[in-house]
Amino acid sequence: MTTGRRGRARSEQARHAILTATATLLAASGYEQLSVDRIATTAGVGKQTVYRWWPSKSAVIAECLLDGYVLSDLIEPAKSGDARSDVLSWLRALVDFLDDPKNAALFRALAAAASENREVSDRLYQRFSGPLHTSLVECLRAGVRTGRIRDDAPVRAVADVLIGAVLHRALAHIDIPLGTADGIVDALFSGIAVADREAHRSR
Amino acid sequence: MTTGRRGRARSEQARHAILTATATLLAASGYEQLSVDRIATTAGVGKQTVYRWWPSKSAVIAECLLDGYVLSDLIEPAKSGDARSDVLSWLRALVDFLDDPKNAALFRALAAAASENREVSDRLYQRFSGPLHTSLVECLRAGVRTGRIRDDAPVRAVADVLIGAVLHRALAHIDIPLGTADGIVDALFSGIAVADREAHRSR
Amino acid sequence: MTTGRRGRARSEQARHAILTATATLLAASGYEQLSVDRIATTAGVGKQTVYRWWPSKSAVIAECLLDGYVLSDLIEPAKSGDARSDVLSWLRALVDFLDDPKNAALFRALAAAASENREVSDRLYQRFSGPLHTSLVECLRAGVRTGRIRDDAPVRAVADVLIGAVLHRALAHIDIPLGTADGIVDALFSGIAVADREAHRSR
Amino acid sequence: MTTGRRGRARSEQARHAILTATATLLAASGYEQLSVDRIATTAGVGKQTVYRWWPSKSAVIAECLLDGYVLSDLIEPAKSGDARSDVLSWLRALVDFLDDPKNAALFRALAAAASENREVSDRLYQRFSGPLHTSLVECLRAGVRTGRIRDDAPVRAVADVLIGAVLHRALAHIDIPLGTADGIVDALFSGIAVADREAHRSR
DNA sequence: CTGTAATCGAGACGGTACGTCCTGTCTTGCG
DNA sequence: CGCAAGACAGGACGTACCGTCTCGATTACAG
The missing domain is CATH 1.10.10.60 (Homeodomain-like)
Structure with a gap:
């Protein structure tokens, strides 16, 4: 053979x-x-x-x-069962990681390469965004199972949003205040609307 | 003289x-x-x-x-008073814009330039992300005033999230399904949590 | 075995x-x-x-x-006994051969190889110039024996001259008019001097 | 202007x-x-x-x-009026020059470049062979005028021969004995044929 | 008939030079 | 002094070739 x-x-x-x-x-x-x-x-x-x-x-x-020569340790959400706190601590860890200018610069370099080159973006997605997306979706679905998250929640869109929010700031050379993570999670989990909550409460 | x-x-x-x-x-x-x-x-x-x-x-x-030689017409949210539908239609318009490969390519080119160069990213922010962020924040605050949005909503973080979600997909060469916009808005306004809402209400 | x-x-x-x-x-x-x-x-x-x-x-x-993979058929002077016409027709054949641009190009390629590399030049000499030189010398000596050529003629130098004249023009990318061959032979056999011949006789 | x-x-x-x-x-x-x-x-x-x-x-x-950055001093025949000795001393100087391995190597390098490249060969001719050829032809024609050289001598072919003989040996990495120069000149001026001389002597 | 050894086509290896392209500066002569 | 044109030093690009080094697959002699 x-x-x-x-x-x-x-x-x-x-x-x-x-x-x-x-x-x-x-x-x-x-x-x-x-x-x-x-x-x-x-x-x-x-x-x-x-x-x-x-x-x-x-x-x-x-x-x-x-192959993990850079960014070898992917930051993934824990799976304690409490989706909200899992997501929150993951987001905080990510923000913390990007707080180091060295990491932010590397991150931007990768984004630049990805913007110009389809292959890089595919690989980047395949290795990071993809697994992360999957991981977040699973985390959220676990929340659904434990009854903490609405079973009609658009989990995939939420996962996109979580990743994208960080990416945006990193690319724009904008320092990300730690509070941002809290705000994002709060908004996504609790919602920002008043009327909607009333509507739901009336069930 | x-x-x-x-x-x-x-x-x-x-x-x-x-x-x-x-x-x-x-x-x-x-x-x-x-x-x-x-x-x-x-x-x-x-x-x-x-x-x-x-x-x-x-x-x-x-x-x-x-000076508006590229991306001259900024896509801004309408201000009908109904924050939710204003944000939704803005997001849909943005997704629609990026559906044209030509626009997506230009978008990525700008992202690449911004990633590599602080000055470009500053101007990009100053001209687009910034005004957009402001515009979205205003839109959301209008919603607060009309009582449709919680007055403790993290509006700045929400604005970040809205912009970032689209950016992420555009950079990653991922086609953005129109439904994504709806999912994002749904999650942000209604929230995805069940228990949290109860908790909030009981405050 | x-x-x-x-x-x-x-x-x-x-x-x-x-x-x-x-x-x-x-x-x-x-x-x-x-x-x-x-x-x-x-x-x-x-x-x-x-x-x-x-x-x-x-x-x-x-x-x-x-091994005769290039320039396999060496152009040699005939041996009719009349040295002058033998040399003349050989020289004409050589000029004729180099009249074909293909042959001239190969000839120059070999000259380039020989110029840069001792080994090639040795083999080239061993296989071509050498035998040709010998052949021409023999031809001329035959002329001496038949009494048509001076017995003190510098036959080796003459052979060199015959080969070199053609080489020069070929390398220089100069088209060789057929009359050149006649001129060369005429000069070598009859000499170009008037007074010198008298001087020689008187020795 | x-x-x-x-x-x-x-x-x-x-x-x-x-x-x-x-x-x-x-x-x-x-x-x-x-x-x-x-x-x-x-x-x-x-x-x-x-x-x-x-x-x-x-x-x-x-x-x-x-432009004379290499081989700056062209070796030209003197013009004493005695064509034979002028040519002879020129040829001896040339042979002497090529006796230095350094000069011979440079000479071969130029020949290699000329063999491969039409332009180099043109320039080389324009700068050296050409003037030399002209110079030799003039020298020989002076000999004709002073009655030392036959007026029907093929002077152009003779000039070719003089240059080519030296070139041949140099390219072939063959050391040129000084006597060669004498042989060449002797052959060209006096001729090597007997019959021709007899014909002339019979006057 | 079974090693063992040298060959074969294929093609990757560390290097060197090629000739092109681009950056940011400098130098012309015109307006 | 600005401008179009374009040459300049420097340096990276991606390709071609050199001569060496593995591969697995033959082939042929030795035991």
Whole structure:
């Protein structure tokens, strides 16, 4: 049984060195300063070896993301059963993470890459937004099961909203006050309308 | 009496040509493809004329934003008095706008520019997110005044959330179903919690 | 009894394909365009198979020369006994050969290879200039024996001159008029001096 | 009165630095080691400035030749009136020049460039072979006028022959014995045929 | 008939140079 | 002095080639 492919196999060592170098340089000097030349030199690799496997700088970053060379520990909501407090503490953790300018800069670099490049955005989504979305949806559905969340709640839209609110501020270079997290969760869970609540109460 | 400056005055024609060319190229080919050389050539202008008045490519984009060469017509919520329907129709209009791939591409190009450059993000905020945020906050406060929205509602956070949710999907190249707008508004106004509402009422 | 070597024998087919491909590419695109990669691909052979048997591109060309893959039919002077007409018709044939741009291009490619590489020039000499020189010298000496050529004629220098004159024009991309051959032979056989001949006689 | 051209004028300083660097590197390390990158770095010039004015490395060398950055002092025949001795001493000087391996290597490098590149060969001819050819032809025609050379001598072919003979040996990495020069001149002036001489003697 | 060893096509590897493009500055001559 | 034109130094891009190094698949002699 063979792979059917001939010739020298791809060097896992080179791949690792490239991704490591990319993550290191990205963290150290940012996206603007990142060049394929520098990646190759730092990794001790020929430039062609980079281009053989990735079509662009962005694609390398995308793979760094997918393989956990950057942002390795995904911040996920806990699952204590209390959906509201789970979501709240997740959101606070995220805001806290982005409070570090280093993390915010990396985050923006990734967003820039994603904006320009379909592949990066796909990978980014596949690795982060997607699982996070799923995770949040599950968290909310658990809340539905325990009777704390309306069973007709638009959980997917809510999950989008939670992620997007943070993204927006991060991209806009706007510092996110910790209170924001509380406000968001309050609004989403309790609602901001008066009339609606009355309507529901009348059941 | 003169301005005190001697020699030929700054050419308004050149300035206009540069900003127009920048907007056109940005919409057509994205941020990464944009170069000062190309801007100057397209505008029929010397490169130095660009650098004489703007310190960088980003600054030109920033001025494009400020002067309405891109995204000229800001989509603002109506002010019918019914905050909920005003917000809903605004959100639907925004989603509809981004449904056109051309608009989505321009949007992403701006996001990329903003991610990489503080100045662009400032101007973007100053011209769009800011006014929009203000506008939404006002809209929500009007709802408070008419008694349709809780007077302790975290209106600023809600405005953030509304903008961010759309941004997230646009950046991620995710098609936004029109129903999303309804879900978001529903969640924000009515809340998704069951027990919380009771708790709030009992206060 | 065997060769004593174990393992798979060298593939004569591969060797032939490589030399053929080299000759073809050299004639078609010149020395500068010739690469080992292209040779191997054209020959349907692994690159290592080239490097296993030849240390360099130049060495392959050298072997092409030695084995008659290029310039296989050496143009030699006839030996009718009349040295002057033998040399003349040889020179005319050579000029005629180089009149074909294809031949001239191959000729220049070989000259380029020889200029840059000692080995190629050695083989080129060993296979062509050398035998030609010898051949011409013999032809001239035959003329001496038949009494048509001075017995103190510097036959080696004359042979050099005959070859070099053509080479010069070919390398310089100068079209060689057929009359050139006649002029050269005339000059070499009859001499161009008037007084000198008297002087020689009186010695 | 103007040139009609706008924009910054070509920098003579840059041109000079490039040609100087090329000549220096060519003499120091040979044609193989010569790279545009190195030329630019050595000259303290952007690589684009090289490519703006010359299409290739060869073309730069060609201009070095034309402008006397290499081989600055063309070896020309003297004009004492005695054509035979003028030609002979010129040929001896040339052979002597090529006796230095450094000069021979440069000579071959130029020949290689000329073989591959039409433009180089044109310039080389324009600067060297051409003037030399003219010079030799004049020298020989002076000989005709003084009655030392036959008035029907094929002077152009003779000039070709004189240049080519040396070129041949230089390209082939063959050391040229000094005696060769004498042999060539002897053959060309006195002729090698016996019959011809007898015919002349019979007057 | 079964190793063992050298070959084969294929193709990835670390490097070097290529020729192009872009940035931000500088220099022309015209208006 | 502004302007269009365009050359300048510098530096990254993505490609081509060099010569080396694995791969798995033959092939041929040795035991």
